[in-house]
Amino acid sequence: MKEIWLTPREIAGKYNCPKTVQGVALRAKAENWEKRKAKGKKGGGFEYEVSNIINKFELLQNHENSSDNKLQGSAANYNVRKVSVDEDFFKGHTVIGELKVDTSNIDDIKISTDGAAWIILSNEFVERQGLSNVDLATFTATDDSMSDAIKNGDTLLVSIHNDSTEQAKALGGIYIILFNGVIMVKRLQYNPVDVSYSVISDNQNYQAFTVQKEDPNFKVIAKLERVLSKR
Secondary structure (H helix, E strand, O other): OOOOEEOHHHHOOOOOOOOOHHHHHHHHHHOOOOEEEOOOOOOOOEEEEOHHHHHHHHHHHHHHHOHHHOOOOOHHHHHHHHHHHHHHHOOOEEEEEEEEEEOOOOOOOEEEEEEEEEEEEEHHHHHHOOOOOOOEEEEEOOOOOOOOOOOOOOEEEEEEOOOHHHHOOOOEEEEEEEEOOEEEEEEEEEEOOOOEEEEEOOOOOOOOEEEEOOOOOEEEEEEEEEEEEOO
C-alpha cells in the first residue's frame, strides 16, 4: 500500500477526521498514528501516515454512492447513517462536541453540544479522569481573564451541569458560567454564610465580584476538567 503523509492541517475536516488541527492531533495520539517531521512544508511540525484512514474513507464513499445503497430522503438520514459508521470506526473512543449555550430565552436556557466541532478522546483516557458517567464537551476560552492557567484560544474539556442538583455541587473550582447574558470562564468560591459566590479572575487586571447563588441572572453551565490544548 502506498504511504500517504499529511499534516494535521491537511487532514482536518477530511476523511471523517476532526475539523480542527487540535482534534486531529488528539486522535493521532490516541490511535498512535505513525508520524515524522514534516518534509518541505511551510511551518514545519509533524505529518502523519494516513493511507489506512483514507482508504477506509474512500470505501465508505464508494459504498454510499453505489446504486444499491443510495440514501433516500432528507439529509437527516445521511447523518444517522454516518453516525453508525463513525461509532464503529471510532470504537474505543469517545466523541465529544463543542459546548453550545442558547440564551435566546433567558427563562429557558438550553445547553447542548454541537457535533460539527467534535474531538475524539480514548475511552481509557476518559475513564482515567473519572469522567465516564458525565456529559462532556469542549469549550474555547475567549479572553485572558484566567491567564496564565487558561489563555485566550485554549481548548478546555468541561463537564456539563444540566440541572439544579449538579449546580448545587459547584462549591469551588473553575467553571463556565452565565451572568447577565455573558458566558465567562471564572474561578468560583462558594460562601455558605450568605449563599453567594465570589467570582474570581486569575488575571489580576480583572476585578472579582460577588453574586448570589439564586440570582436568576446567574447560572453554572459547566466545570473545567482540564485544559486539552494550548493555543
